[in-house]
Amino acid sequence: MSTPEELIAQADKKAKPVSGFSSLFSGSSTYRFEEAADLYVQAANQYKLQKNFSSAGKLFEKASESYLKASSPDEAGNILVESYKAYKNTSPADAARCLSKAIEHFTSRGQFRRAANFKCDLGDLYLLVNDKESAIKSFEDAGDWYSSDSAESLSNKSYLKAADLKAEMGNYIEAAETYEKIAEKSLSNNLTKWSTKDYFTKAILCRLASDDYPGAFSKLDLFVTWDRTFATTREFKFLNELLENVKDGDSEAIGKSCADYDQFSRLDNWKVSILTKIKDSVAGGGGNIVDGAGGEDDLT
């Protein structure tokens, strides 16, 4: 077996545009580019064997370019996914670049389902490099594409991730609206209606965090009309208490009801941070500043 360097040299030779007389003997140009891409892929696989992932990724990219020149965008997309896989562990930024290019190819070929799958991966990747804006955008695109492909649950999953991130960024109103949309879509299905109370809770919390008390109140009523069983859940009781406390501006009571709720169902990090935010805003608005650290202690 030849070394990757030799393979690259061969491939480069093949990929060079042939002009004039010799082109008559060397077959059609698409065929040549395909051969070059094949050689690049072989070399890249050898680099992968040597665990030299960044070189492998670069070669996969080159291969995809060759495939593009050979006018087979499907192959180019597939190879770009390979390069994403190679880059994934070593340089997430490059991986994201490759993956978004691949997604472009897939969408241009009308494979939205596949594109959505990769868009989700892309979102995770953006999270890895802490680019939340892009991650939100990716997850929303994925959700749109899934829902256009009548895959409600998958689209809900993507929207949910986007909404969680939005709330983390402090974009509470949009997050709340997304949660409401998801909850409404989940209600009709027997398999997903069990999660609605979680969505309801998150939506209300987001409303409260954006200081929209009347909105939160009316939404809670609306949710009960959507799902009658919600009124009997612990979440409903907790939210009612919370609303009451927010109305009274009693940050101590908020901490207490959170602690009570936490006794039975653990509050995850997301909820803890948003509840802390609510509590702080209540404490700030009420005039008596209660130290935020104490609030966090109560919640965790």
Added chain:
Amino acid sequence: MSESSLFNSYEADFKLSFNEAQTKLSSISELDGEPRRLAMRDVEKSMDECYEIIDQMNIEIQNISTQHRSTYNSKLRTYQKDTDYLKQSLKKLMDDEDKRNLFGSNYYRDGGVSGNLADDQRQALLSNNASLERSSERLRDSSRIALETEDIGANILNDLRSQREQITNSRNTLSEADNYVDKSIKTIKTMTRRMAANKLITYAIIAVLILLIVLVLISKFW
């Protein structure tokens, strides 16, 4: 029912020795000095007997058919508990021996018994309280676990739905591919038919040409 009769005889034996131990134990507090020690030893002896009989019953219980076993098992458990309780009280008496020596028997008995009673009650109350707390703790734990399980269940259902969608999608893709395969088979069939036809036509043309050539040759040399 022979196996249970054996058990019953053991049971009678146990009751006998248990009662003996109990009466002796209650009489200990009346006694003093050497007879007291003797009585204690007696109690210990009958208690050992009790334990022995319990062991025997434990063995015997294996021979009893399973559907009756549970009642005997519960009986056995209460016996065990009673005997343990007896042992505890004896131990307490023994532990108090030093105190008794120190205080002098009269004083200890007078102040001690009433104090002991209150102490016992207090102890019982405390232990009851502790067990209540334990059970409420356990209840809280179980409800928490139940809630967590519910959450997990909801998540699993969600996953199931998305997987269902994935499976449906794959089915659709597969049937699409199936369609394409069918179509290509049809195309290939027409292609083979055309090829055969083409071949035939070619042969026919060749034959006609050869015929013509032959005709030309014949006409030339004739």
